[in-house]
Amino acid sequence: MASQTHNPASTDARIVISVDAMGGDKGPAAVVAGLVASIARLPDLDVILHGDESVLQPLLAHERTLAQRVTLRHAARVVTMEDKPSQVMRHGLGTSMWATIEAVRDGEAAAAVSCGNTGALMAVSMLRLRKLPGVGRPAIASLFPTPGGDKQNVMLDMGADVKADPANLLQYAVMGVSYARNGMGLARPRVGLLNVGTEEHKGRPELHEANGLLARHAATGEFDYIGYVEGTDILSERVDVIVTDGFTGNVALKTAEGTARLVSSLMRQALTSTVFSRLGALLAARALRRLQRRIDPRRVNGGVFLGLKGTVVKSHGGADATGIAAAIGLAHRLAKAGLTERIAARVASFEAAGQDAASGGPGNDAGTGSVSSE
Amino acid sequence: MASQTHNPASTDARIVISVDAMGGDKGPAAVVAGLVASIARLPDLDVILHGDESVLQPLLAHERTLAQRVTLRHAARVVTMEDKPSQVMRHGLGTSMWATIEAVRDGEAAAAVSCGNTGALMAVSMLRLRKLPGVGRPAIASLFPTPGGDKQNVMLDMGADVKADPANLLQYAVMGVSYARNGMGLARPRVGLLNVGTEEHKGRPELHEANGLLARHAATGEFDYIGYVEGTDILSERVDVIVTDGFTGNVALKTAEGTARLVSSLMRQALTSTVFSRLGALLAARALRRLQRRIDPRRVNGGVFLGLKGTVVKSHGGADATGIAAAIGLAHRLAKAGLTERIAARVASFEAAGQDAASGGPGNDAGTGSVSSE
Numbered sequence: 001m002a003s004q005t006h007n008p009a010s011t012d013a014r015i016v017i018s019v020d021a022m023g024g025d026k027g028p029a030a031v032v033a034g035l036v037a038s039i040a041r042l043p044d045l046d047v048i049l050h051g052d053e054s055v056l057q058p059l060l061a062h063e064r065t066l067a068q069r070v071t072l073r074h075a076a077r078v079v080t081m082e083d084k085p086s087q088v089m090r091h092g093l094g095t096s097m098w099a100t101i102e103a104v105r106d107g108e109a110a111a112a113v114s115c116g117n118t119g120a121l122m123a124v125s126m127l128r129l130r131k132l133p134g135v136g137r138p139a140i141a142s143l144f145p146t147p148g149g150d151k152q153n154v155m156l157d158m159g160a161d162v163k164a165d166p167a168n169l170l171q172y173a174v175m176g177v178s179y180a181r182n183g184m185g186l187a188r189p190r191v192g193l194l195n196v197g198t199e200e201h202k203g204r205p206e207l208h209e210a211n212g213l214l215a216r217h218a219a220t221g222e223f224d225y226i227g228y229v230e231g232t233d234i235l236s237e238r239v240d241v242i243v244t245d246g247f248t249g250n251v252a253l254k255t256a257e258g259t260a261r262l263v264s265s266l267m268r269q270a271l272t273s274t275v276f277s278r279l280g281a282l283l284a285a286r287a288l289r290r291l292q293r294r295i296d297p298r299r300v301n302g303g304v305f306l307g308l309k310g311t312v313v314k315s316h317g318g319a320d321a322t323g324i325a326a327a328i329g330l331a332h333r334l335a336k337a338g339l340t341e342r343i344a345a346r347v348a349s350f351e352a353a354g355q356d357a358a359s360g361g362p363g364n365d366a367g368t369g370s371v372s373s374e
Numbered sequence: 375m376a377s378q379t380h381n382p383a384s385t386d387a388r389i390v391i392s393v394d395a396m397g398g399d400k401g402p403a404a405v406v407a408g409l410v411a412s413i414a415r416l417p418d419l420d421v422i423l424h425g426d427e428s429v430l431q432p433l434l435a436h437e438r439t440l441a442q443r444v445t446l447r448h449a450a451r452v453v454t455m456e457d458k459p460s461q462v463m464r465h466g467l468g469t470s471m472w473a474t475i476e477a478v479r480d481g482e483a484a485a486a487v488s489c490g491n492t493g494a495l496m497a498v499s500m501l502r503l504r505k506l507p508g509v510g511r512p513a514i515a516s517l518f519p520t521p522g523g524d525k526q527n528v529m530l531d532m533g534a535d536v537k538a539d540p541a542n543l544l545q546y547a548v549m550g551v552s553y554a555r556n557g558m559g560l561a562r563p564r565v566g567l568l569n570v571g572t573e574e575h576k577g578r579p580e581l582h583e584a585n586g587l588l589a590r591h592a593a594t595g596e597f598d599y600i601g602y603v604e605g606t607d608i609l610s611e612r613v614d615v616i617v618t619d620g621f622t623g624n625v626a627l628k629t630a631e632g633t634a635r636l637v638s639s640l641m642r643q644a645l646t647s648t649v650f651s652r653l654g655a656l657l658a659a660r661a662l663r664r665l666q667r668r669i670d671p672r673r674v675n676g677g678v679f680l681g682l683k684g685t686v687v688k689s690h691g692g693a694d695a696t697g698i699a700a701a702i703g704l705a706h707r708l709a710k711a712g713l714t715e716r717i718a719a720r721v722a723s724f725e726a727a728g729q730d731a732a733s734g735g736p737g738n739d740a741g742t743g744s745v746s747s748e
Contacts, residue, residue: 084575119571147639159570162578196533196624197493201458204536204621231628235636247578248625250570251618254605255626259633262609265521267641270658270665277661284645284654291644 014046017331018109020100021051022078023116025318028052031115032059034324038332039069041325045332048103050075050096075099079116081317085123092124101128104310110335113327115315122160122305122314129308132340134347137161137168138307139246140314141179142253148237154180154189155234155242158303159250166210169193169243173214174346175306176241177223182337183304183330186240188222192229194244194252202228214243220350264292304334307347311339388420391705392483394474395425396452397490399692402426405489406433408698412706413443415699419706422477424449424470449473453490455691459497466498475502478684484709487701489689496534496679496688503682506714508721511535511542512681513620514688515553516627522611528554528563529608529616532677533624540584543567543617547588548720549680550615551597556711557678557704560614562596566603568618568626576602588617594724638666678708681721685713 019035021028028051035047046069049056053074060066075096079088092098097116103109105128114121122140131138139157146153156176157164164172173191180189193211195203200211211228218225229239234252244252271281271288281288303314311334315327393409395402402425409421420443423430427448434440449470453462466472471490477483479502488495496514505512513531520527530550531538538546547565554563567585569577574585585602592599603613608626618626645655645662655662677688685708689701 084573145636147636162570194625196536196621199458231625231630232632232635234629235632244625247570248622251568251605251622252625252629255608255629256605256633258606258609259630260637261606262519262521263634263637266665270661273661273664277658280654280656280658280661282654283657284651287644287647287651287654290647291640 013044015042015044015332015335016046016048016109017328017335018048018100018103018112019050019328020096020112020114020116021049021056022075022096023080023114023317024315024324025081025115026320028055029059030319030321031324032056032063033321034319034328035070036063036066037321037325038328039065042329042332044336045069045328047071047328048073048109050099050103052076052078052096073099073103079120081117083117083120085117085119088117088120089123089127092120097121098124098128101125101310101312104312105129111311111313111331113313113315113324113331115317115319115324115327117317118159118303118314121312125305125308125310125312129310129312132307132309132344132347134351135175135307136171137164138305139172139175140249140303141176141306142249142303144235144242144256146235146237151237152184153234153236153240153242154184155194155244155249155252156306157244157246157249158253159246160305162245162247164245166206166213169207169210169245170213170217171307171347171350173223173225173241173243174217174221174350175343176243177221178339178343178346179304179306179334180241182339182342183334184240188224189240190224190226190238191218191241191243192226192233192239194234194242194248195228195230198228198230210243217350221346304330306339306343309340311335387418389416389418389706389709390420390422390483391702391709392422392474392477392486393424393702394470394486394488394490395423395430396449396470397454397488397691398689398698399455399489400694402429403433404693404695405698406430406437407695408693408702409444410437410440411695411699412702413439416703416706418710419443419702421445421702422447422483424473424477426450426452426470447473447477453494455491457491457494459491459493462491462494463497463501466494471495472498472502475499475684475686478686479503485685485687485705487687487689487698487705489691489693489698489701491691492533492677492688495686499679499682499684499686503684503686506681506683506718506721508725509549509681509717510545511538512679513546513549514623514677515550515680516623516677518609518616518630520609520611525611526558527608527610527614527616528558529568529618529623529626530680531618531620531623532627533620534679536619536621538619540580540587543581543584543619544587544591545681545721545724547597547599547615547617548591548595548724549717550617551595552713552717552720553678553680553708554615556713556716557708558614562598563614564598564600564612565592565615565617566600566607566613568608568616568622569602569604572602572604584617591724595720678704680713680717683714683718685709 021031048071050073077095079095079097104112140160141156142158143152180186214225305312313331395405422445451469453469453471478486514534515530516532517526554560588599679686687701687705
């Protein structure tokens with residue numbers, strides 16, 4: 001299959017996703033299983049799969065449906081979870097992760113999916129894809145569950161960078177809104193700025209500045225700005241896009257993961273503690289399994305890198321077949337919607353308007369503001 | 375009862391706690407109910423209760439056991455959740471919150487408990503009690519549940535201040551260790567510094583500096599420094615005291631609260647979704663109620679203000695009788711252990727050793743370092 005000449009990118013109206021088969025905690029078998037599910041579900045999807053041929057060929061051979069739609073590309077090396085991003089940037093050529101990104105750079109694929117080392121994936125994506133014109137800092141956006149059925153909230157940055165100035169935060173909002181609009185189908189997302197309270201005077205000075213910027217530019221960005229939100233709102237229905245710096249975002253994401261894991265483990269303890277609870281658990285088993293799935297951090301998949309010349313979906317390192325399929329499905333949806341081009345256009349429109357973070361006014365002057373500085 | 379002359383502070387070996395009856399979401403009745411439970415459980419506890427006499431007198435009249443051990447002090451005004459800290463600092467005289475703190479300042483009570491407005495309580499505590507000599511920034515410490523039975527983790531700062539420099543973070547560690555030792559009975563607490571990864575190179579520059587400071591001063595502070603921890607570790611058993619700035623701590627606390635609340639609500643949904651699950655829930659009802667209690671943020675009580683000339687326990691605004699009793703119990707335990715004096719001694723010993731945040735060495739030179747600067 002590695003030698004087949006079928007070029008999916010040239011096929012009209014087909015969506016090609018570049019997938020890294022290696023580097024996840026559950027190994028290439030989980031990736032291939034996720035692939036099979038995605039291929040079955042999405043008729044216009046083709047995949048370029050990167051990884052060790054000797055491992056992948058036997059996995060793919062079992063799946064006849066894949067022959068026409070998966071192109072296998074051999075990559076001898078793997079980026080491990082322990083590899084430092086700086087090392088991978090210098091010596092990453094020949095790894096499946098590098099090749100996965102390269103296929104997007106070369107225009108063969110419309111988006112990339114990997115469940116490997118996040119830092120390395122961000123470094124390689126930055127190096128090979130480069131930032132979109134006008135983007136100050138790319139960001140990682142993650143999804144959070146809410147009480148409202150399938151509704152998920154978008155939060156960014158989750159750790160692409162540990163700091164963000166007010167202009168970066170405005171750009172995160174613009175990119176997060178594009179993601180919510182094209183990935184989640186929300187026409188006019190509500191944006192909130194994460195702070196330690198909702199009162200005007202609370203929080204760090206740079207947040208007060210970002211608060212002003214977001215309020216002034218909400219109309220241009222076609223979103224509703226609802227002001228400050230708190231940690232309790234991240235998983236609520238009162239907001240769609242939560243904007244914060246990468247340090248705070250990463251801590252919030254991992255705290256939510258840790259809390260969900262603790263509650264699940266305590267629930268298991270509780271339901272096996274007495275004869276009655278064990279019997280009850282047996283009767284409620286299906287409902288409880290559904291709940292476990294819903295709050296399992298491995299399933300809330302798809303950190304998406306925004307602001308690069310190409311969409312990259314970072315699947316959770318511990319993702320199983322369902323998780324991989326969710327990540328591929330998300331990449332497919334974002335590629336089909338042309339997310340990269342839409343973000344580029346949004347950022348450019350802000351740049352053209354000369355929106356200056358420092359000026360404070362909503363003017364149309366031609367000055368180049370820090371929002372648009374690279 | 376308001377006129378009784380019995381002065382609990384003068385009674386030998388009795389522990390007097392000053393309690394604010396007003397300002398909580400559930401009203402004075404919940405506070406009195408919590409008081410009754412505490413009084414019954416702790417034979418050496420006496421209480422000075424502050425609030426509206428016309429409301430409190432009837433509540434107390436029902437409880438004969440309280441007559442000898444509760445001194446009622448009338449305060450006509452109440453600090454509401456909407457009041458700004460700056461206003462309360464200027465015009466707070468005459469409120470029950472102000473009087474609650476004043477009793478500690480005057481030496482009548484050994485510690486204070488309030489479930490009112492956190493910002494206002496911190497402002498009044500700072501203003502009236504003042505910082506301990508050598509303390510740069512006071513901090514709020516909160517408790518987090520873990521999978522290990524009753525073990526709880528201490529995390530600080532939860533929002534006394536939105537920023538912290540490396541010397542502040544070292545002092546938070548010293549104060550948090552005193553709290554864990556005297557409040558939780560941990561002889562040699564393990565301290566972790568919250569970051570976005572556990573690798574040396576990750577995170578903000580000021581964290582790298584704090585990381586070095588903590589490693590060098592762990593022996594002096596009689597704690598084990600385990601290095602960086604992540605959001606997932608906050609609710610784990612690998613650490614006892616988690617150190618971070620007040621912005622990050624506040625977001626983490628509220629994210630954990632929001633996640634626990636979401637999971638509880640999804641659990642309720644799941645357990646009422648089918649006939650079988652409803653029957654199962656009925657059988658497992660007791661175990662599930664115990665679980666709900668354990669993860670209910672209103673029960674994980676007691677934000678404690680550290681670094682002031684007096685211990686102040688901030689009970690959750692939504693605390694019920696059980697929550698209030700937990701907060702009073704904690705205040706009693708910390709007062710009995712002499713937490714304030716112990717923190718003062720620890721901070722002074724660091725100051726005497728002239729530990730300089732900038733010097734980098736564990737030297738015993740007499741220079742006044744930024745750790746000890748006020």
